[in-house]
Amino acid sequence: MMDAEEVARLKALMEWEGRRTAPPQGFPALPDMPAGRYTSPEYFALEMEHVFRKSWLFAGHMDEIPERGCWMRWHNAGDPIVIVHGMDGKVRAFHNTCRHRGAPVVTEDRGKSSRLMCGYHNWTYKTDGSLVGVPERRDFPEDFDLSCRGLLPVRCELFGKVIFVNFDQGAMPLLDWMGPLAREWEEFAFDRIRLAARHSFDLKCNWKVAMEANMEVYHVPFIHPTTVAPLVDSTRNLNTLYPNGHARMLAPPPRQTDREHVRAIDSPPGWQPIATVGELGRSCTQSYTLFPNWVSPLSNYFVPPLLFWPTSLGTTRLELVTMALDWGDAPAPDLWTVPDAAQPNGRQMSRIILEDTQFGEAIQHSMQGSAFRSVPLSYQEARIYAFHQSLDRMIGEANVPAHLRVEQVIGPEWVWPNDPRAAQMVREASQARDAAE
Known part of the structure; x- marks a missing residue:
């Protein structure tokens, strides 16, 4: 569990993110990513061989x-x-x-x-x-x-x-793979949560197209105006990059929002809270990427991973899982799906998931066209760029053809436990004090 000093630092950094007028000092300009990373059979084969055969x-x-x-x-x-x-x-x-x-x-x-x-x-x-x-x-x-x-x-x-598998007999142990996430996840009671729901849906897009919709908040005001936007202040979002390709986003609610009374993606009445969850898990939206294909918000009510499984170059199986503390005699909680009136006992994706996946097929179709040449990303989308850097490192940079490779511009100085933003925040606060005196 995070201590009080760490919580205070992260809260301060979220406020600093809201005040900044440019990317952090020294943060690299992100080169365009090659379009073929989403459309090339060659790159897809490398992902299957090296990423999904060697990851937990x-x-x-x-x-x-x-x-x-x-x-x-x-x-x-x-x-x-x-x-x-x-x-x-x-x-x-x-x-x-x-x-x-x-x-x-x-x-x-x-x-x-x-x-x-x-x-x-x-x-x-x-x-x-x-x-x-x-x-x-x-x-x-x-x-x-x-x-x-x-x-x-x-x-x-x-x-x-929670059960993990790895095809690589020489892979590092799971806890080493998770790194600092293992410590941060202790407060979410992985040793006590039950499996409440597990459903799969087929999408007609590359697995990264589907997954990356859940790796940035740039889209939140436009795609989720009445569902996620009331919970997430995208301007104060704080991204953290971890070793082995993992990442975290942490965002407070908008200032005018009383999160305790907004339940767009929080628990309905009757869910049992996880008492060990700390302040940030109770008050903010924090979502983790566990490399290569797990994205999940974690809160004091649920652990609900979204898993993105490649089924072909242009298709993905999206697995929606809800885990929570024992719900007793109440209906099993299901965060991501709702009853499907067209099918007896069937389920369909919830509104939030439908919003995130609505453009997937059209994006994939567009990507196959000649106009899709590269992907420019902003600082706020750095989780995506860092994720692609990790893909190439997992594959082996020498194994990736030059026309499909991303440049490794985000260096270890931006990966936990390093964070140059903290020093910049302190410098700016000191300068502001000096100017006021």
């Missing part, structure tokens, strides 16, 4: 595999995976591929069993992945070694009750 990715919640022997399928990043709550209590992930002839080990989305059995030839595995049963064992060589033919593992670690 949200996979699920312990409520989906609550007991020993429970398992769930997951295939949001290409390879089919099975995530298992082992009989020994440990959560593991494996490629959902039998080591015999490649059939899936499980074919349902969820189930519970003390063994995982491939339906093709009944090869049987324990929940720790080890192969323990091969029918007609006599027909295999005497030295056929079952111990080296277990299910192939996928890295799997928990943050509280």
Whole structure:
């Protein structure tokens, strides 16, 4: 949890952002980003190979595999995976591929069993992945070694009750990947929040087009005039860049707004507050980017990540998740979707999500045209530029063709724990005092 000094510094910086008349001193001019980053099959292939195969990715919640022997399928990043709550209590992930002839080990989305059995030839595995049963064992060589033919593992670690996976066996541990976010997220009770809702919708645009609509507040007054704008003062928004591509935006409500009485995206009556959340989580809108594809506001009522899964160069699966403290006998809270009157028990995206996604298909179609040549970004959109720098670093800058590469102009001096804005704010305050004396 942030201490009082850190909270005071961030509050002061938000006010400073509202007063500035230009980008911070020394902040680099952001070169135009190449248009092909959104339209090139070559760049998309590099993202799939290097970013989504080597990053920690949200996979699920312990409520989906609550007991020993429970398992769930997951295939949001290409390879089919099975995530298992082992009989020994440990959560593991494996490629959902039998080591015999490649059939899936499980074919349902969820189930519970003390063994995982491939339906093709009944090869049987324990929940720790080890192969323990091969029918007609006599027909295999005497030295056929079952111990080296277990299910192939996928890295799997928990943050509280949230499950993450990583295809890279040599990847850094999840907590190291999260860096300072792990400390900042402690106050949001990840070890106690339950999974309340999880729904997916298909979008007809590149995954970055969809995601970047949630990585800046430049658009808020124009796209969200009656939903988000009453909660967020875009002029006082404070962006923070973190190692490993993560970022945070922090914005107070407009001065004339009493946030306690505005519920456009806050909790409805009856939701249980998270008592450990500090002042900023209660009074401001703070949204985090967890590289590569998680964006989420965090507050004293909910943890509601939006996940952007590439399904092709020009299509995305948007996953909308709501996690909150136990809601008892009340209906499960769902921040991002509402009932769909056209489908029994169906859901549709909420008004805010519809506002953010309304132009995606048209933008993608326009981007494919000859008039789309580059992307100029402002200081207020620096989270997006820094995100693209991180994409190229994850891919390996030498692997990115020169005509698709972004320049690495935002240096480490602008990445947490460094922040030249704080020193500039102090200098300006001192100059103002001197001028007044």
